[in-house]
Amino acid sequence: MKTAPRAQDVADLAQVSQSAVSRTFTPGASVSEEMRRKVLAAAQRLGYRPNALARSLITRQSRIVALVMSYLENQFYPLVIEKLSQKLQKQGYHVLMFIANIDEGADGVLADILQYQVDGIVLASAMLSPTLAKSCLDIGVPVVQFNRISDLAGLARYATGSVTSDNAAGGRMAAELLVARGYRRIAFLAGLEDSSTSMERERGFNQALAELGTRVACRDTGNYSFAGAQDAVRRLFDRADRPDAVFVANDHMAIAAMDVLRLELGLRIPEDVGVIGFDDVPQAAWGAYQLTTLCQRVEPMVDAAVTLLRERMSGQASARDIVVPCVLVERKTVRPAP
Structure with missing residues (x-):
């Protein structure tokens, strides 16, 4: 040979x-x-x-970043995977992807991750527990949460940083737009009850409605799934005083909601009911939906995540949370301005 x-x-x-x-x-x-x-x-x-493996033994750096996700059903995350992988590869790193059980979060795959001697971990659509944060801190592997913030305290807080959109501000913009366009019985369709993104969007939404002299007429939870959102919309609109608008915690569920409202309930959008989503996935602009939504700016979020991860891996930065402004994208699922 x-x-x-x-x-x-x-x-x-x-x-x-x-x-x-x-x-x-x-x-x-x-x-x-x-x-x-x-x-x-x-x-x-x-x-x-x-030989990358031989070099890693010498340098003690694998130049591998673990990307942990709980589900890929949401069309937002394939965009994140693409942009994050491209940017890390340009800087000499490679992404190794792990799918975590949505009930266990990243803890369920921690042992597998650490077998690869990864230089860093990015958690996207996966929850970070205090146990996992402490384990990563003990072995010196920095963690960056993408589109999530975990409620950590003590030493565990120093193991991680985060990059998110300004979810509360996005919720405020949704509320202000719906009220300005004449909607009065406004519902909220939540994602996961323990998801920081959904909670922050709902918090900003409720605060803005209160400042405008009104409040949420009703709410339900779709668990960030297509079928779950469909069931939640059926419950929300199975009442005499049904909503005339709904703010949905992400576009994936908003598209499911629109299908039920139009195809099952025979309602006109935006005349009978207004709909606002969150994310601005490519499907939101499709002709069949033309969804008004809050845009999470993937490029700036990925840039911030990679910068923070590189800083953490080189020991140049302590834990910090980066918030990227979101942008309202108005299409055709709310009434036009008078």
Whole structure:
């Protein structure tokens, strides 16, 4: 069998040191353009490929980031996976994805994650428990929560940072728009009862309604699922004084709600009932829906998450929470302005 070329073989052919070869294939390492050209030319001639596993044993860095998610049904998260993976890869990291049970959160896959000696963990749509936070702190693996904030205290709080949209402000904007457009019996369709995103959106929504002299007419929970949202809308509108508008905790559920309102109940949107979602997934702009929604800006959120993770991995930053403004995108599911 043919022996695979080694870094020393490349160094000999290029007439450079082995450390120069190592720096050339290490993202972000300092190496002159002339040196890089010579090393890459020699590597191509020999068919050399760096051994990432061997390098990790030497550097004690795997350059792997674990991405933990609980579900992918929500169309927002495939966008996050794409953008986050692309940005980390450009910086020399690779994403290893884990799917956690929604009831267990990330704790259920912690043992699997730590087998890979990951340099950092990003939790998206997965809950972070104090136990997991403390375990990561003890072994020096930084954690960044994406679109989630956990209620942590003590040492566990120092293990993690977070990046979220300004969910409370988004809830306020939804309330202000619905009241301004003449809706009066306004419902709220929550996600998960223990989800920080849903709770913050509902909190801002309720505060704005109170300031405008009204309150939520009724509420239900869709558990961030399509079928759960459909059932919740059926319950919300199975009453004599049914709502004339509904603010939904995300677009995935809002689309499910619109299907029930139009196809099952025969209601017109936005004339009979207004609908506002949250996320601005691509499907929200489809012609069949044209959903008015609060846009979570994926690019700035991903940029902030990667920056925070890199800072934490290099020991340059303590735990902090980054809040990215969201933007109201008005389409055709609320009445037009007078």
